[in-house]
Amino acid sequence: MPMSASFKDRLFPRIPQIQQHFQTPFHIYDESGIRETGAQLVKAFSGIPGFREFFAVKALPNREILKLMKEMGFGFDCSSIPEVILARELGARPEDIMFTSNNTSQEEFDFATQDGGCIMNLDDISLIEKVPHFPEMICFRYNPGPRRTGNVIIGNPEEAKYGVSHEQVVEAYRQAKERGATRFGLHTMVASNELDYTYIVETARMVLEVAEEVEAALGIKFEFVNIGGGFGIPYRPEQKTLDLARMSAEVTELFDGFRKRHGHAPAMFMESGRFMTGPHGALVTTAINSKDTYRRYIGVDACMSALMRPALYGAYHHIDVLGKDRDPKTEIYDVVGSLCENNDKFAVQRELQPIEDGDILVIHDSGAHGHAMGFQYNGRLRPKELMLRADGRVELIRRAETVEDYFATYDFEPSVLPAGA
Incomplete structure (x- = not known):
């Protein structure tokens, strides 16, 4: 179930007109679909007081997209200086920005603490002493290591470069208290494009159990836990959608149980990116060449610089041939770009309708990690x-x-370090 029927019905009749006005290639995003998904998230988790989505800016860092997120009341999950700049330019307050970085430089720490700071989410215990002005609110990214089976895409946690280990987590908060922190959050990110809702439920259970352990050891209370992102979308037509209703009901029950046991419960944050925008974008490109050698190739006017997921991950993106999408798929093609790399392919040995030069191809689900990558x-x-x-x-x-733009970085003031200096 790639592009929604609603998006397709509104977009496809307009594509010839859009192509004539703007020319291909282009990514196009669906405002209505993005808003509907945001409303679904808010409704699904309305039973958890303080629930909030922090949109993963890396998924689609466009000002107009981020404006939509802000209008829906969402915060921003940022991991670099430019992403923080984007959020602050839109009026994001310190509590609206979750700064989740790794291998963080001193320059990044200095910038993140400016303008009132942000919610600092530290990736390692060694970073505690490197934060120049330690904030009142602090969060750590938790990595469960072998305590958790890895999500099929993101891999086993113990092999990941991210996060504080289970053995370090209590000590990390102890040291943060010593540096003056008085407010606390807990974060994890162990899944990517997960369609099995039970994996997300178990992630929520895990962070709540870690929160209980740390609270018992140090006598602190967590204001929030962030279960990360990783909500999946069905790129392939035969895949089922994530069961948001069952997932939210079971996660809400976990938070209710925490509250019954302790008399309080943290708010729940998440940082969905792909789930928010992925299905609501498409890459529209024109067939400009065909080639028949050992395989049959369709060359288009976009290349993997516009969408590299198929080349990087072998990812599937559904393709419609405009005006022929209801016709029988009688041909097998590799759909390729013009880059001098053999993996510059949007589809490999894909069954499609007969394609001629000038046909328009719509590549689905480019709304996250498409243009951004x-x-x-x-x-x-x-x-x-x-x-x-x-x-x-x-x-x-x-x-x-x-x-x-390509040559703009050659415009600089000369700078030479003399020999022997």
Whole structure:
């Protein structure tokens, strides 16, 4: 179940007009779909006092997308200086920004603590002494290691570079108290694109159990626990959607149980990115070449600089051929870009309708980790981004990169370190 029927019904009839006005390739996002998903999340977890979504900015760092998140009352999960800048430019307050970084530099710590700071989520116990102005509120990212079976995509926790180990977690909060922290949160992130709702439920159970252990050891109370992101979307047509209703009911029950045992319970935060925007975006591209050698290839005017998930992960993205999407799929193609890399492919040996030069291809589910993961290798540049507004307008929300952009970093003041200096 890739693109929703609603998005498809509103988008596909407009694509020829959009293509004529803006030209391909482009990513296009669905404002209505994003807002509907946000409303579903809020409703699903309304039984947990203090629930809040912190949108993972890395998934789709576009100002207009982040404006939607702010309008829905969401915060921002940031892991770099530019992401914090984006959030602050939109008026995000310190409590609206969760700064979750790893291998954090002193420059990043200095920046994160400016303008009132943010919710500092430390990735390692060694970072406690490196925070220049230690905040009143502190959070640690917890890595369960062998205590938890890894999510199929993110891998086994004990192999991950992220987080404080179970053996370190109490000591981390003890040291934070010594540096002056008086308010506390707990975070974890152990799943990616998980469609089995029970894995998310067990993640919530895990962080609540760790919170109980730390509270008992140090006499502190957690204001929140952050169960991370990892809510999956069904990229393949045969996959089922994440059961949000059952998941939220069981997670809410866990928080209710914590409250009954202790007389209080932390708020619950999460940092969904893919779930919020992934299905509500598409990469639209035009077939410009066909090649018949050992395989049959369809070359398009986009390449993996616009969507690298298939090349990086072997990920599946559903493809429709505009105007032919109801026709029989009688051909087998590799759908490829123009990059000088053999893995520059959007689909490998995919059954599709017959494709001719000039046909428009719609590559589904590019709304997260699509444009954001782009790059400039081979001098291939990232495409424009558009928004299909709720009122039917189509708006340019980021222009395509230009050759001038590519050469902009050569515009600098000369700087030379003399020999022998």
